[in-house]
Amino acid sequence: MAEANEAGGIGGKQLQLISRDDQSRPDVAISRAEELCSWEKVAALTGGYVDSLVGPIAAVAKKHRIPYVASASLQKELVQHKNEYFFRVSCLQGFVEPLCGILAQRFKPQHLAILHAATPGSVELARDLERCLKTHGLNVQLIEKFRPGTPDFTPLIAKLANMNVDVIVSGGFTPDHILFVRQLKENRISPKAYIGPFGIAYESFIKTMGKDADYLYSTCAWNPGITEPGTEAASKAFIQRFSRMFNQQPNTTNMHGYTSARALIAAMQAVLHNGLPFTGDNIRMALTKLDLVLPMEHLAFDKTGDPLHYNHTVVQIQKEKLVVVYPSDRAAEPAIYPMPPWDQR
Amino acid sequence: MWTTVLVSGITIGSFYILIALGFSLIFGVTRNFNLAHGELVVLAGYVAYWLWDGYGLSFVLTFPVAILVMLLICLGLKRLFARLSEPLELNSIVLSFGIAIVFQNSMLFLFSGNYRLIRIPFLNNSFQFHGVYMSYGQLTLFLLSLIVIFLLYLVMYRTYLGKALRATIQDKETAALSGINVTVMGTLAFCLGAVLIGLAGPLYGCTHYLYPSSGGEVTLLAITITIFAGVGRLSGIILAGWILGLAESFTVILFGSSWREMVIALLLLTLLAFKPYGIVGKGES
Numbered sequence: 001m002a003e004a005n006e007a008g009g010i011g012g013k014q015l016q017l018i019s020r021d022d023q024s025r026p027d028v029a030i031s032r033a034e035e036l037c038s039w040e041k042v043a044a045l046t047g048g049y050v051d052s053l054v055g056p057i058a059a060v061a062k063k064h065r066i067p068y069v070a071s072a073s074l075q076k077e078l079v080q081h082k083n084e085y086f087f088r089v090s091c092l093q094g095f096v097e098p099l100c101g102i103l104a105q106r107f108k109p110q111h112l113a114i115l116h117a118a119t120p121g122s123v124e125l126a127r128d129l130e131r132c133l134k135t136h137g138l139n140v141q142l143i144e145k146f147r148p149g150t151p152d153f154t155p156l157i158a159k160l161a162n163m164n165v166d167v168i169v170s171g172g173f174t175p176d177h178i179l180f181v182r183q184l185k186e187n188r189i190s191p192k193a194y195i196g197p198f199g200i201a202y203e204s205f206i207k208t209m210g211k212d213a214d215y216l217y218s219t220c221a222w223n224p225g226i227t228e229p230g231t232e233a234a235s236k237a238f239i240q241r242f243s244r245m246f247n248q249q250p251n252t253t254n255m256h257g258y259t260s261a262r263a264l265i266a267a268m269q270a271v272l273h274n275g276l277p278f279t280g281d282n283i284r285m286a287l288t289k290l291d292l293v294l295p296m297e298h299l300a301f302d303k304t305g306d307p308l309h310y311n312h313t314v315v316q317i318q319k320e321k322l323v324v325v326y327p328s329d330r331a332a333e334p335a336i337y338p339m340p341p342w343d344q345r
Numbered sequence: 346m347w348t349t350v351l352v353s354g355i356t357i358g359s360f361y362i363l364i365a366l367g368f369s370l371i372f373g374v375t376r377n378f379n380l381a382h383g384e385l386v387v388l389a390g391y392v393a394y395w396l397w398d399g400y401g402l403s404f405v406l407t408f409p410v411a412i413l414v415m416l417l418i419c420l421g422l423k424r425l426f427a428r429l430s431e432p433l434e435l436n437s438i439v440l441s442f443g444i445a446i447v448f449q450n451s452m453l454f455l456f457s458g459n460y461r462l463i464r465i466p467f468l469n470n471s472f473q474f475h476g477v478y479m480s481y482g483q484l485t486l487f488l489l490s491l492i493v494i495f496l497l498y499l500v501m502y503r504t505y506l507g508k509a510l511r512a513t514i515q516d517k518e519t520a521a522l523s524g525i526n527v528t529v530m531g532t533l534a535f536c537l538g539a540v541l542i543g544l545a546g547p548l549y550g551c552t553h554y555l556y557p558s559s560g561g562e563v564t565l566l567a568i569t570i571t572i573f574a575g576v577g578r579l580s581g582i583i584l585a586g587w588i589l590g591l592a593e594s595f596t597v598i599l600f601g602s603s604w605r606e607m608v609i610a611l612l613l614l615t616l617l618a619f620k621p622y623g624i625v626g627k628g629e630s
Contacts, residue, residue, distance in 0.1 A: 144602050150602065155350045155598050159598055162346045178554050179553060179554065185471075
C-alpha cells in the first residue's frame with residue numbers, strides 16, 4: 001500500500017488500508033469482514049491466515065460481491081464452491097510437488113513416516129503427498145495425526161524408532177517442530193531427514209533452535225535471498241522498504257501478504273485504466289485476467305481462484321542459514337543427506 | 346520401546362503434577378477457580394527467559410526471581426479474589442477469565458508472538474539408563490517434582506500449618522469455628538501456589554516453549570488433574586498426574602497419537618461416573 005501510494009496511488013487517489021483483527025477466531029473473522037464490507041464499504045478484502053478463517057471470510061466476500069484475495073490458504077474445498085469472488089496466492093500443490101520430487105528422486109527412503117497436525121491443510125498435505133509418492137513407487141510406512149501443541153512427542157518418537165523410519169515428514173507447526181526435534185535429540189534418534197513443510201523456514205525458528213536446527217528440511221516460496229528467478233531487484237527493493245518500515249527483515253509470511261496486496265492493487269489499477277466503474281465485480285474480473293511477475297511467484301489465477309504458478313523450493317538449514325537444495329535449477333547447495341547423527345555434530 | 350514410553354509417561358506426568366499442585370491448593374483452600382493459572386506459569390517462564398536471554402543470568406538463578414515475581418502477582422490476585430461475593434467459584438471463573446486475557450495480551454505486547462525457548466544445552470543432553478535415553482531435563486523435572494511433593498507432604502501432613510490448611514480445604518466454616526484464620530490460610534495457599542508456579546514456569550520454558558496463549562492448555566491440564574484427583578488431595582494429584590502421563594504415552598503407542606485426547610476424555614468421564622469425588626475420594630462432599 002505504501003509502495004503504491006508513494007508512486008501516486010491509483011488513478012491519482014491514495015489507497016487506504018483498513019485493518020481488523022480476526023483474533024484467529026472464525027466467528028470474529030465473520031463479524032469483522034461483515035463490518036468492513038457493510039460499514040466501511042471496502043473495495044476488496046485481503047489477509048486471513050489459515051483456512052478456518054479464510055473460508056468464512058470468503059463466504060462474506062461472496063455475499064457482498066467484493067473480491068477477496070487470501071494470503072494464506074491451502075484447503076482444496078475452498079476453491080470448489082464456485083465462489084468467483086475468492087482468490088488466493090497459495091495452494092497445496094506448491095508444497096506437494098517439490099516434497100514428492102525430492103523424496104522420490106533424491107532420498108528414496110526405505111521407511112517413510114508422514115505425521116500431520118489435525119488441521120485441514122496439514123491433513124490434505126499428508127493425503128496428497130502419500131498419493132504422489134505412491135505414483136513414484138514409494139510406500140509410506142506410517143501416517144499419523146497429532147494435535148498441534150502436543151506436550152510430549154517421546155512415545156511417538158519411540159514408535160518411529162521401533163519402525164526404523166529413516167525419513168520423517170511432519171506437517172506440524174513451529175512449536176511442534178521445536179519440541180519434536182529437541183526430543184529427537186534427547187532420545188538420540190537421528191533420522192536421515194526431518195522435513196517440516198510448515199513453520200521451519202523462518203529466521204525466528206533458527207534463532208530459537210540454534211545449531212539443533214541444522215540439517216532440517218522445509219519448503220519455502222520466498223525468503224530474503226530466495227526469490228523467483230528474474231525478480232532479484234524487486235525482491236531487494238521489497239526487503240529494503242519492509243526493513244525501513246518495520247525495523248526487521250521480512251519473512252515468507254510477509255511476502256504472501258505483499259503478493260496478495262500487489263494482486264489487488266494491480267486489479268484496481270486495471271479497472272481504472274480501462275475506465276470501468278470501480279465495483280467489486282469489475283475488480284474481480286480484472287483479477288481473473290491478472291498476469292504479474294512478483295518475487296514469490298508468477299501470479300495468475302485459474303478459473304477457481306487458485307494460483308497457476310505457486311511453487312515452493314525445498315530448503316535445508318545449513319550452518320544456521322536457509323539454503324535451497326531442490327529443485328536442481330534453483331539449488332544453491334547440495335542437500336546434506338543423510339543428516340549426521342546427533343553425537344557426531 | 347516400552348521402557349522409553351514408561352519413562353516418558355512418568356516424566357510428563359511429573360510435570361503435570363507440578364503444574365496442578367498450585368492450582369489445586371489455591372482452589373481447595375479459597376474456592377477460587379483460577380483460570381489464569383496457566384498464564385501465570387507461562388509468565389513465570391517468560392520472566393526466566395527475559396533474565397536468561399537478556400541479562401545472561403544463570404538458569405538456576407532465574408527460579409528465585411520467578412518465584413518472587415509470582416509471589417507479588419499472586420498476592421495481588423488474592424486481593425482481587427477477596428473482593429468477590431458468593432458464589433465464589435462462579436465469580437472467580439469470570440474474574441480470572443478476564444485476568445487471563447489481560448496476561449495473554451500483556452505477554453504478547455512485552456515478548457511478541459514469537460516462540461521462545463530457554464536453551465540450556467546440559468538439560469537437552471541425555472544419558473543412557475538400562476537401554477533408555479533420558480535427558481537431564483526429564484530427570485530434573487522428575488526429581489524436582491519428587492522434592493516438591495515431599496516438601497509439600499511435610500508441610501501438609503507434619504505441621505500444624507498443614508493441618509490447618511487441610512481443615513480449611515475440608516470445610517472452611519468448621520475450620521473457622523475451630524479458631525483457624527481462614528483468610529490467612531487463603532493467603533498462604535496463594536503463596537504456596539506462587540512458589541509452585543515459579544518453579545514450574547522456568548522449567549516449562551526450558552522443556553516446552555513459551556508463547557503468550559499457551560497458558561490455556563496448562564490451565565486445562567491443571568483442571569483435569571484436579572478433577573481427577575479430587576480437590577486438595579495431594580496423593581490424588583500425584584496419582585492422577587502419573588496416570589494421565591502414562592495413559593497419554595501408552596495410547597500413542599497402542600492406538601496412535603490421534604487417540605490421545607479421546608482416551609484422556611474417556612478416562613475422565615469414567616472417573617466422574619464412578620468416582621465423582623476423585624480418584625482417592627471416599628464419597629464425602
